[in-house]
Amino acid sequence: MATTQVKAFGTEAPEAALQQMNIERRNVTPKDVEIEILFCGVCHSDLHTARNDWGGTIYPAVPGHEIVGKVSSIGAEVSKFKVGDLVGVGCIVDSCKTCDSCKQDLEQYCLNGFTGTYNGKDKHSGKQTFGGYSEKVTVNEEFVLHIPKNLDLAAAAPLLCAGVTTWSPLKHWNVKEGSKVAVVGLGGLGHMAIKLAKGLGASVTLFSRTPDKIADAKELGADEVVISTDDSQMKSVAGKFDLIIDTVPYVHDINPYVATLNISGTLVLVGYLGPLEPFLNSVPMILGRKSVAGSVIGGIAETQEMLDFCGKHNIVSEIEMINMQDINASYERMLKSDVKYRFVIDMASLK
Ligand code: NAP
Ligand code: ZN
Numbered sequence: 292m293a294t295t296q297v298k299a300f301g302t303e304a305p306e307a308a309l310q311q312m313n314i315e316r317r318n319v320t321p322k323d324v325e326i327e328i329l330f331c332g333v334c335h336s337d338l339h340t341a342r343n344d345w346g347g348t349i350y351p352a353v354p355g356h357e358i359v360g361k362v363s364s365i366g367a368e369v370s371k372f373k374v375g376d377l378v379g380v381g382c383i384v385d386s387c388k389t390c391d392s393c394k395q396d397l398e399q400y401c402l403n404g405f406t407g408t409y410n411g412k413d414k415h416s417g418k419q420t421f422g423g424y425s426e427k428v429t430v431n432e433e434f435v436l437h438i439p440k441n442l443d444l445a446a447a448a449p450l451l452c453a454g455v456t457t458w459s460p461l462k463h464w465n466v467k468e469g470s471k472v473a474v475v476g477l478g479g480l481g482h483m484a485i486k487l488a489k490g491l492g493a494s495v496t497l498f499s500r501t502p503d504k505i506a507d508a509k510e511l512g513a514d515e516v517v518i519s520t521d522d523s524q525m526k527s528v529a530g531k532f533d534l535i536i537d538t539v540p541y542v543h544d545i546n547p548y549v550a551t552l553n554i555s556g557t558l559v560l561v562g563y564l565g566p567l568e569p570f571l572n573s574v575p576m577i578l579g580r581k582s583v584a585g586s587v588i589g590g591i592a593e594t595q596e597m598l599d600f601c602g603k604h605n606i607v608s609e610i611e612m613i614n615m616q617d618i619n620a621s622y623e624r625m626l627k628s629d630v631k632y633r634f635v636i637d638m639a640s641l642k
Pocket of ligand 1: 334336339452456476478481499504539540541542543560561586587588625626630632
């Protein structure tokens with residue numbers, strides 16, 4: 292199929308630095324939108340993928356799934372977008388559209404496997420997909436989002452993953468005025484969870500290991516910060532929360548957080564993928580009808596709902612703008628939890 296070469300930034304191996312490379316993008320097919328990428332957020336999943344933390348990374352890999360930009364070309368049958376529109380693309384660029392999950396707007400749980408924005412398999416070319424650390428991307432219009440005009444475009448980029456990943460569990464577990472929500476970890480996902488839960492009217496507590504982040508967390512909207520390494524602070528919130536969103540990327544003991552759930556409360560893991568260690572103790576779960584659950588990103592309709600909510604409530608991410616060439620140093624800072632609170636790449640730097 293007809294393709295165009297575009298500049299990108301990616302990696303050839305788990306231990307290699309990201310560097311400039313050329314990739315092929317398909318030319319628009321009738322239902323496609325071609326987007327000139329203006330900004331791309333840097334998610335911890337980009338780092339996990341670049342370094343093959345989860346296994347299964349195909350190299351070369353081009354990360355980036357918090358994409359915002361301007362429509363530069365459209366296919367003949369595109370009806371949702373026109374050239375010049377400001378749009379976003381998150382973690383999903385395709386799904387089967389026919390399975391039970393897709394029919395319920397749950398493309399993230401597509402029973403035939405959704406196509407990831409990167410490290411997925413493009414149904415058009417049969418080849419691997421490449422993410423937003425690049426000049427342009429071509430996406431079926433059904434997987435492209437409208438960005439509310441009042442939002443700062445660069446600061447809206449992280450909504451496409453960090454935003455919807457925390458929005459989806461807040462909605463699924465029915466967070467509303469008066470709900471008691473806690474968030475574990477103040478990074479990209481964590482700071483969006485605070486803002487969105489506050490926007491929905493919840494009272495919000497942050498669990499963090501980092502006392503230096505207390506003032507920021509309060510400014511972001513947290514009513515309270517609990518330093519998770521301080522046992523007496525942890526005890527002071529025993530039995531308190533209806534919902535805990537745990538964004539920690541690496542294995543950690545979740546038993547101390549389960550103890551802070553209210554009767555029938557739920558701790559939802561969105562950060563760490565893998566076996567828990569130490570084991571999860573079922574006793575407090577059984578005796579308090581508590582749940583430990585998981586959740587992955589959100590569907591396309593839900594992503595648009597979240598973007599519209601953010602437009603209405605003026606919610607965006609707190610960002611630190613970087614040039615594409617700074618990406619390797621930014622990954623190192625992310626590993627030290629030194630991000631305030633999302634890196635966003637100014638894609639003009641790749642030109
Ligand atoms: P991030 O910006 O690096 O933030 C993670 C935060 O977790 C850190 O700021 C830190 O907060 C805390 N933390 C880090 N390492 C820790 C450790 N070893 N023990 C305890 N706390 C730790 O990462 P992110 O972009 O928000 O992503 C978080 C995780 O979610 C990643 O694993 C990512 O792959 C995953 N993710 C999942 C989905 C999904 O759909 N489920 C979507 C996007 C991302 P404090 O300094 O406050 O302790
Ligand atoms: Zn992400």
